[in-house]
Amino acid sequence: MILAPACRQRTGFLCQEPILFFRGGLLMALHEIDTPRKGEGASPSRNAGDPDSRAADRTDAGAARAASRRTRLLYGLIGMGIRLTVAIGIVGAGIAITAEMVANRPPPAERDSFERSFIVQTLAARHGTFTPTISAFGTVNAALTLAIRAPAGGDVIFVADNLRPGGKLEAGQVLVKVDPFNYQLSVADARTKLEDARSTLQEAQEQLRLQKLNAQFATSSLELAQADLRRARALFDAGSLTSQQLESRELVVSQREQALRQAQSAITLQEGAVKRAQTGIQTAERALERAERALADTTISTPYDAVVVNSNVVPGATFAQGENVATIYKANALEVRFTLSEAQYGQLLADGLEGRPIRVIWDIGPTPVRVNGTISRVGARIDTSQGGVEIFGTLDADQDTPIRPGTFVSVEMDGISYSNALEVPETAIYEGDILYVEQDQRMKSVPVTILQREGDKVIIRADVADGDAIIVTRLAEAGDGVLVKHEEERETPARAEGTASQAAGPAENTTTKDATTGGAE
Known part of the structure; x- marks a missing residue:
């Protein structure tokens, strides 16, 4: 059995x-x-x-x-x-x-021994200085927004055609005019009062001049009376003049002194009148300035190149002083607000943050809008809910830029530069710190130091010479000594068809027999 x-x-x-x-x-x-x-x-x-x-x-x-x-x-x-x-x-x-x-039975055909090989792509190592790009997303805001309020109330007699949402305004452009009639009357009244104040000052100054002349005359009269009194006393001492005559001359001196004091008092009073007249002129001048300012406020103009956010006025409307007319923002004062992770913020902070160039990209249509800018400041607080640090950047945009506040954009900036480094695809890195080079058609592992990841690229430092073939094809059976072949070394079209599945680790045999019979068993 x-x-x-x-x-x-x-x-x-x-x-x-x-x-x-x-x-x-x-x-x-x-x-x-x-x-x-x-x-x-x-x-x-x-x-x-x-x-x-x-x-x-x-x-x-x-x-x-x-x-x-x-x-x-x-x-x-x-x-x-x-x-x-x-x-x-x-x-x-x-x-x-x-x-x-x-x-x-005839003996079986002898099978050739074979070693599995893998078709791989390689990248020639080139050391250099690599600067990764840091990317973030943010929102464009207006750096300077202005709510225009009516400085003078009244009836609106003119409104600019482009004073509407989205309208572009030039610096100094007249936006709104209010009926100026009452304000013109106020200016005329203020000017009249100013002229009256000036006339009053002139009269006071003239009176002061006369009082000063009177004081001078009183001084001269007093001096003459005093001289006559001195001669009378000399004559009285000589016995040539009676006492009555001497007393008469003393009385004259006393009267002349009284007249001088009155003249000096009048001067003091008149000087006060002059000062009051001068103050009146100043008051009238300020009143005239206010009236002229109020008259000028009946015309509202744009302080700078701007874009209209909203408008609340139409011709024929009446609004009070302080009422909101329109809201505008400065056209060339846009900024972007975005968030950096703590790791990104730490890298840039060590290398200098404020003043760092940025690139703002608005991805619309076939041609994205690109605007340059610089980092201007860091947010006042660290908001943990945002998962990072808030950064503000000023855009180098003019009035013609299509970017508007509220636009969601991507922000790019250069990170720290790494010298004497290599840039390889992510697929070339195994176990986080190993890559393989092709040496005599064999895989050889090389330890690496990861410096920065950028998308599907990795910036590394490794003991690799320029020109060494770095294997970038991902192999499931990667290891030292594994036999590999370059894509251009394929021997038959059948091998070319299998390249797309190399990421899963398919193997091919080096013998011609297996290539023609469909591979190893």
Whole structure:
């Protein structure tokens, strides 16, 4: 039975025939033993009514049946032996045929040994200085927004055509005019009062001049009276003048002194009048300035180049002083607000943040809008809900830029520059700090230091010489010593079709036989 599998494989039904013959012979022998033959049972010479005869008949019948069974068993065993002999002969013939077939089978073709290889792409190493680009997203805002309010109330008699949302305004452009009639009257009244104040001052100054002349005359008269008194005293001492005459001259001196004091007091009073007149002039001048200012406020102009956000005035409307007329923002004063991660902020802070150039990109249509700018300041507070640090940048935009406040933009800026570094695809890095170079068509691992990640690129430093072939194809079975081939070294078009699946690690064989038969088993 050891050869039964070979028999089943080589000769089909031959190995089953002996078993069937043996089983059939055994069943027939057992059937012959159990089945009595016809005529077996009682002897015809016995009397059926005699009990002794009946017992003898039963004994004879039992002996006959036993002899019959032995005979049938013998015949069955002989038949079974014949069948078994035939079966053994058939099995022997099958074994002989199988042995002959095995002996005469041609030897199998020898298979060439092979080593798996992988088709890879390589990148020539080039050391240099690489500056990664830091990207963020932000919103454009107006750096200077102005709510224009009416400095003077009244009826609107003029509104500029472009004073509407989105309208572009030039510096000094007249936006709104209010009826100036009442304000012109106020200016005229202020000018009249100013002229009156100037006349009052002139009169006061003239009176002061006269009072000063009177004081001078009183001084001269006093000096003459005093001289006459001195002569009178000399004459009185000489006995040439009476005491009455002397007293008369003393009285004159006293009167002249009183007149001088009155003249000086009048001068002081008149000087006060002059000062009051001068103050009146100043008050009138200020009143005139206010009136002229109010008259000028009836015309509202744009302080700088601006864009209108909204307008609340129409011709014929009446509004009070201080009422909102329009809201504008300075056209060339836009800024972008964006958020940097703490890691990005730390890198730029060490390298200088404020004044750093930025590039703002508004991705619309086939041609994105690009505007340059600079970082102007850092936010006043660190908001943890934003996941970073808020940064403000000033845009170098003019009035014609299509960017408007509220625009969602992307912001790019140069990060820290890394010298003597390499830039490789992300697929070239294994286990976070290993890359492989191709050396004599074998993979060789090289440890790397990750400096910066930029999209699908990685800036690294590694002990790799310029010109070394860095393997950039991702292989599932990467390792030192693995056989690799460049894409341009493929030998058949069939290999080119399998390149797209290299990321999953398909292997090809270096032997021509396997390439033509579909690869290794």
